[in-house]
Amino acid sequence: MKLHGAAAFASMFLLGGIWSSHIACVWKQRRNRLAGVSFASAVAALVVTGYGLYYFNGKGLRSLSEWVHWTAGVMLGFLFWNHVARGRRELHRH
Template structure:
């Protein structure tokens, strides 16, 4: 009986160092710009004086989001698809991916949805998922490393 994994090298799921650092940088920029926007919105005593910070953080946040989506597309077949098919790190990766989908959908909604209720709900969903994604990323990374260590 042949082993499904026997013809695949162990490093199939690994992301190149350059792409990994690009993902780290883009996700960091995304998180920092989102947190900057939230801090200015909720903690500023005089929001009108900090409005330029809020506007620039939003512009950088949108650019970083496009870069992250591009990079995630780049690693789709080499990392995400292959790991999913081989049932590696599915729980952490699936949760991470689901929150990414919610972030993309709610980001779209923030740009296009009208109506106070729907807009407010979309904002809160985006903020909660945005804050949660940092922790989910580290959970996914740690689970993947434990899985690799366990197979050696």
């Protein structure tokens, strides 16, 4: 779990790094927004529920955080692939 947490912090750092070079630039161009928002939503769910898993005690909120974290984590790979594939198709169309 310590390695998982360290990887999560590294991922958040890298995503923050590409914010100005990719996300903000492409958002202004109105390209691939739905896939990007879907991916970003899954990442946000992972961040929030990861925080919840670390700090929530008891059964209710911790169980909900665990379920949402697993679901978002499983979906993230597909959402990333979809975002990249749609972006490449869009680039080749123009």
